[in-house]
Amino acid sequence: MHASPASPSVxxxxxxxxxxxxxxxxxxxxxxxxxxxxxxxxxxxTRNGDHDRPLRxxxxxxxPLEVRxxxxxATPDQWHMEAGYLSVSLSGSARxxxxxVELAPESNSKLMGLYASGGLLxxxxxxxxxxxxxxxxxxPDILSRYDVTLRADKARFPILLSNGDPVEQxxxxxxxxxxxxxxxxxxxxxxxxxxxxxxxxxADSFVTMSGRDVQLGIWVREADLPRTGHAMQAxxxxxxxxxxxxxREYDLDVFNIVAVADFxxxxxxxxxxxxxxxxxxxxxPETATDIDYDGVEGVVxxxxxxxxxxxxxxxxxxxxxxxxxxxxxxxxxxxxxxxxSHAVKRIEDVRILRAAQFQEDSGPLAHPVxxxxxMEISNFYTATxxxxxxxxxxxxxxMLGPERFRAGTDLYFDRHDGxxxxxxxxVLAMEEGGEIDLSQFRRWYEQAGTPHVRATLDHDxxxxxxxxHLHQSLAPTPGQPxxxxxxxxxxxxxxxxxxxxxxxxxxxMLTEPxxxxxxxxxxxxxxxxxxxxxSAPVIIDTNRSQxxxxxxxxxxxxxxxxxxxxxxLMVNILVGRIAGQPIDEAAVIAAIRQVxxxxxxxxxxxxxxxxxxxxxxxxxxxxxxxxDAIHAAREALQQRIGAELEPDWRAIHARTRAAEFSISAxxxxxxxxxxxxxxxxxxxGAMDGPAIAFVQFEQAHNMTxxxxxxxxxxxxxxxERVAALDIFYNRYGADALxxxxxxQTQAFAVHPDTVDLVEELGRxxxxxxxNPNRVRALYxxxxxxxxxxxxxxxxxxxxxxxxxLALDRLNPQTAAxxxxxxxxxxxxxxxxxxxxxGELERILAQPGLSKDVTxxxxxxxx
Ligand code: ARG
Ligand code: ZN
Numbered sequence: 001m002h003a004s005p006a007s008p009s010v011x012x013x014x015x016x017x018x019x020x021x022x023x024x025x026x027x028x029x030x031x032x033x034x035x036x037x038x039x040x041x042x043x044x045x046t047r048n049g050d051h052d053r054p055l056r057x058x059x060x061x062x063x064p065l066e067v068r069x070x071x072x073x074a075t076p077d078q079w080h081m082e083a084g085y086l087s088v089s090l091s092g093s094a095r096x097x098x099x100x101v102e103l104a105p106e107s108n109s110k111l112m113g114l115y116a117s118g119g120l121l122x123x124x125x126x127x128x129x130x131x132x133x134x135x136x137x138x139x140p141d142i143l144s145r146y147d148v149t150l151r152a153d154k155a156r157f158p159i160l161l162s163n164g165d166p167v168e169q170x171x172x173x174x175x176x177x178x179x180x181x182x183x184x185x186x187x188x189x190x191x192x193x194x195x196x197x198x199x200x201x202x203a204d205s206f207v208t209m210s211g212r213d214v215q216l217g218i219w220v221r222e223a224d225l226p227r228t229g230h231a232m233q234a235x236x237x238x239x240x241x242x243x244x245x246x247x248r249e250y251d252l253d254v255f256n257i258v259a260v261a262d263f264x265x266x267x268x269x270x271x272x273x274x275x276x277x278x279x280x281x282x283x284x285p286e287t288a289t290d291i292d293y294d295g296v297e298g299v300v301x302x303x304x305x306x307x308x309x310x311x312x313x314x315x316x317x318x319x320x321x322x323x324x325x326x327x328x329x330x331x332x333x334x335x336x337x338x339x340x341s342h343a344v345k346r347i348e349d350v351r352i353l354r355a356a357q358f359q360e361d362s363g364p365l366a367h368p369v370x371x372x373x374x375m376e377i378s379n380f381y382t383a384t385x386x387x388x389x390x391x392x393x394x395x396x397x398x399m400l401g402p403e404r405f406r407a408g409t410d411l412y413f414d415r416h417d418g419x420x421x422x423x424x425x426x427v428l429a430m431e432e433g434g435e436i437d438l439s440q441f442r443r444w445y446e447q448a449g450t451p452h453v454r455a456t457l458d459h460d461x462x463x464x465x466x467x468x469h470l471h472q473s474l475a476p477t478p479g480q481p482x483x484x485x486x487x488x489x490x491x492x493x494x495x496x497x498x499x500x501x502x503x504x505x506x507x508x509m510l511t512e513p514x515x516x517x518x519x520x521x522x523x524x525x526x527x528x529x530x531x532x533x534x535s536a537p538v539i540i541d542t543n544r545s546q547x548x549x550x551x552x553x554x555x556x557x558x559x560x561x562x563x564x565x566x567x568x569l570m571v572n573i574l575v576g577r578i579a580g581q582p583i584d585e586a587a588v589i590a591a592i593r594q595v596x597x598x599x600x601x602x603x604x605x606x607x608x609x610x611x612x613x614x615x616x617x618x619x620x621x622x623x624x625x626x627x628d629a630i631h632a633a634r635e636a637l638q639q640r641i642g643a644e645l646e647p648d649w650r651a652i653h654a655r656t657r658a659a660e661f662s663i664s665a666x667x668x669x670x671x672x673x674x675x676x677x678x679x680x681x682x683x684x685g686a687m688d689g690p691a692i693a694f695v696q697f698e699q700a701h702n703m704t705x706x707x708x709x710x711x712x713x714x715x716x717x718x719x720e721r722v723a724a725l726d727i728f729y730n731r732y733g734a735d736a737l738x739x740x741x742x743x744q745t746q747a748f749a750v751h752p753d754t755v756d757l758v759e760e761l762g763r764x765x766x767x768x769x770x771n772p773n774r775v776r777a778l779y780x781x782x783x784x785x786x787x788x789x790x791x792x793x794x795x796x797x798x799x800x801x802x803x804x805l806a807l808d809r810l811n812p813q814t815a816a817x818x819x820x821x822x823x824x825x826x827x828x829x830x831x832x833x834x835x836x837x838g839e840l841e842r843i844l845a846q847p848g849l850s851k852d853v854t855x856x857x858x859x860x861x862x
Contacts, residue, residue, distance in 0.1 A: 057135035120197035193270030269306030326389020343559035408433035604669030642684030794835035812850030823860025
């Protein structure tokens, strides 16, 4: 017998067909109650094309209590249920179909559809949550006008919100009230949202470029109102930025944001009613770090920008997800860069890309930016779709330059406004608006994996010519054994070592497997600076010497390239040491000394430049990851740098202490450098290190310094460690977001007992699987702690697998997010690999396992 060619549960991009029926209008009527909510939906459906196929309405866990056609109860021959959908046979070209269902939001632990969180009711529909609320063709190419009436107990749920503009409200019987919202913009159902809550509002307003007044509201628990100022400022800045940079204006009279405590990811761009994980709204100096502040600003901007890149122009199908996500990440990254430092933002973004996306691209879950198939779309909200997707847009913008890029985006928005579009539509608009041929560039959407580029320079003194030889390769990824050459834009400069300068930065297009570029008029060999600004998301291999790298770390005028030279210097030393080929550390210590004593450099940049590569990044540089050797080598180098420059660390730490808190870029930079200095000072082994960290922990007037001190102490074994963890718990235990930091800091601790501590914390009275933030704070952080997670006992793998199995019964989406770290078994030694595979097999053996976890675990074993 032949195995079936395709498992029926696999959805393929090539199977896309336009919908049989459209739904131009939908009216929804909600009787809201946590235990028993009734949803009446009235759909105007129109036949799309000449066919006699039935209307198919997706439903997940729904039972139809009523089905009506044009107001009459439908007869049994007119409809039936199939697995996952309701089929209705209809004649004619336009009909009215009505259904009634009942939901129990308080027992919805998946946090998809309508659910309860901290006493409020809210929704999450992307990607396929709307089918858990009502029967509907749940696909993004169906665009409908929504007319929504919400009814609920007034005392318990005084606030009733949905998409669009509020048009009517009133009182009902028995303490009930109601509100009607109408959204004039046709939208896909994944952008539907409602909230019923008892919340307070930070109200503000914004005047758009055409002079329209928009009412802004950020809704939180009363006690959290003082923590909403940063989010509101970020929202207004985002609205102004999208007008200035893309010419895009907001289009409704109100824009609401609601913060909820239980949320599967960051936030959701529902039309006119963004719903957020509260960690991306709430910020004050006492509880939020600078990273949290930046996260709030970036996510508020991201969701706001979706109003154009996602809502006005949406996706035809979920294979096009990066159309909205990659572009919107690109937009929020540039916004954040404009609000702060371009150099530092680029370094941070590349570090995230390398940590999350490069790992994905080199493992069993590698997939193209536009995937070809999936079992569960929730598993494709990945670093590849989001962050690599953003790099693709960045490359296009680089190749076009700002004016032509803007011409391309103008054409894209104008041409596709009100439509469900594809990645190909975006590329076509860029080609036409930007006047460029992107035929070969399209492979970035098609081929998975991170390209490698080998670069070598040779110099001919006779002809005074320099030749740059480039060689590209792209390893096989699942389903893609053979790859075609990519179009790779590389910004390059050639430095004269005598003067420390270059003759200009050039953009080279590498399009062939091997290609050479010549540069005239070089009397002596120059030093190569390549992939400046990280112009392409590739891995560069060069044969540059430690001396060349030290030169670039002192002289490169491209801040990313300068940072990169520092990183490479450190990587070479660490990888050399692990391989038993010690390289002198003097160059790196001299480079660090130079950077920290240069008064002209931005302290935030200095902190990035002197940062040691993470244990995980070092693992990525090795054929097989040896977590123990990496850990030992990195600790030793950190100790050495700490000790060699101890007086400097003390001086920096003392001088960066600020009397007052400020959230300015300068103040954030000073804190970042202060915390790095403290880290090196404690690593030096200085006797008073833990005491100094403890003083910072106690006296800090902000969470950035307090948590950094706590984290530094948590890596060691001092009495101060125990005291600080206790104090932190007692002071902040009542605030969920801050308590998350207590869990996370311990799960991240580079300490031999971390694996046992995580096991204990999993049984702590404040640990709960019901809150995704808490799960991520403990287990998510732990899987990112290479040395601890990959403990040779296999205990770390077992803990995470146990968590996945328990969580899968409640919340499969969040459970599935913990699987990929176990899937990296090929990168480790045979003993660890066998343990990791064993856990994946144990997971797959659980009866009733979700589609989400099944897909991730089975692909991870291949
Ligand atoms: N569209 C949301 C964003 O702004 C995220 C939705 C994530 N959905 C999911 N099923 N993981 O990025
Ligand atoms: Zn998004």
